[in-house]
Amino acid sequence: LFMSMKRVLILLVFALFSVLIFAQNKFYLSVKDVYIHRGDSLSKVVLEKRTKNQLMLTPGGEYKISASSPSTCKRIKGRYFAIEIDGNLYLNCRKLRFNRFRFGTCYAPAMWVKDKIYFSALPIGSAAASITSATNYNMGDVGRAIASSSLLTERVYYFIDPITYKVEFVSRDVMSELLIDQPDLRAEYLSSHSELANVTGKYLKILAGVDQ
Numbered sequence: 660l661f662m663s664m665k666r667v668l669i670l671l672v673f674a675l676f677s678v679l680i681f682a683q684n685k686f687y688l689s690v691k692d693v694y695i696h697r698g699d700s701l702s703k704v705v706l707e708k709r710t711k712n713q714l715m716l717t718p719g720g721e722y723k724i725s726a727s728s729p730s731t732c733k734r735i736k737g738r739y740f741a742i743e744i745d746g747n748l749y750l751n752c753r754k755l756r757f758n759r760f761r762f763g764t765c766y767a768p769a770m771w772v773k774d775k776i777y778f779s780a781l782p783i784g785s786a787a788a789s790i791t792s793a794t795n796y797n798m799g800d801v802g803r804a805i806a807s808s809s810l811l812t813e814r815v816y817y818f819i820d821p822i823t824y825k826v827e828f829v830s831r832d833v834m835s836e837l838l839i840d841q842p843d844l845r846a847e848y849l850s851s852h853s854e855l856a857n858v859t860g861k862y863l864k865i866l867a868g869v870d871q
Contacts, residue, residue, distance in 0.1 A: 686734075687741040690754075690824045693776060698743060702726065704735070706744055709765060714812050718781060719763025720752040721814070742766065750778050757817060757826045760784040772837075772867045775821055777829065779814040779856040786815050786828040790854055814856035816863060829859055838862060 685698035692698060707723045714721070724735050724742055735742065740754045748769040752762035760783040769778035782790055787810055816829035827833070831854055838845035844862060851858045 684745075685743040686739045687743070688738070689740050690776075690819055693741050693748070694821055701742065702728070702731065704731075704742070704744065706749075711812050717764055718811050720749075720765035720767035720780060722749055722766045722768065724749065724766050736764075741769070748776070750776075752780065755780070755826055757786065757828065758784050770863070770867055770869060772818075772863050776819045777816055777863055777867075778818075779816050779860060782810050782813055782815045786817070786830075786854075789828070789830060790815065815854055816856050816859045829863070830854060834859055834862060837866060 684701040684704055686701045687693045687698045704724050704726045707725070709721055709723055713723075724744075726732050726735060735751075737753060739751055741748060741750045743749075748771075749766035750769045752765055752767055755762045755767070755778075762780050762783065767778045767780040769776055771777075781787075790813070791810065817826050818829055818833075819826055831849075834848060834854075835845060838848055844865065848858070848862050853859075
């Protein structure tokens with residue numbers, strides 16, 4: 660009985676250790692590192708969801724990531740390409756480009772769908788033109804690519820090509836192709852007539868097997 664209890668205790672300790680390892684925070688220096696899963700451990704960080712007012716004042720990702728160490732904070736802002744926190748991936752908007760346009764600051768939530776990284780971010784460039792007919796681009800270096808100020812709090816999905824590492828917009832056609840083997844879901848998606856993240860994300864999460 661004693662030996663059985665000892666084995667159970669060892670297994671529990673091992674399981675706990677495995678969970679801790681899995682949940683460990685990581686940082687990635689490049690998109691290539693993310694794709695080959697080559698990350699380094701990161702000390703405790705703070706994940707903060709930005710408010711609508713913050714998004715309006717400083718265009719960029721939905722999340723701010725910080726640390727108690729000033730040097731770590733500096734690397735988070737400008738050096739790291741991505742950070743993984745408790746198994747969830749976030750991409751540094753400063754490191755991302757869609758054609759020639761920038762996404763702003765802070766971090767955008769991302770997920771794996773099959774063999775590609777998808778993330779939700781500001782509609783910029785042709786992605787903005789795809790969801791609005793507005794033509795106001797006089798809003799500064801980041802904002803000039805945004806069709807209207809209302810889009811500062813809107814989100815659409817993009818993916819990073821695993822071969823070219825270029826950022827591509829998840830348009831209606833792209834999403835339709837992803838759902839080609841699931842005709843019922845495809846028909847449901849197409850009936851929505853929307854390319855915004857709250858719609859597209861629903862189907863991407865289904866494909867990824869993520870609980871909604």
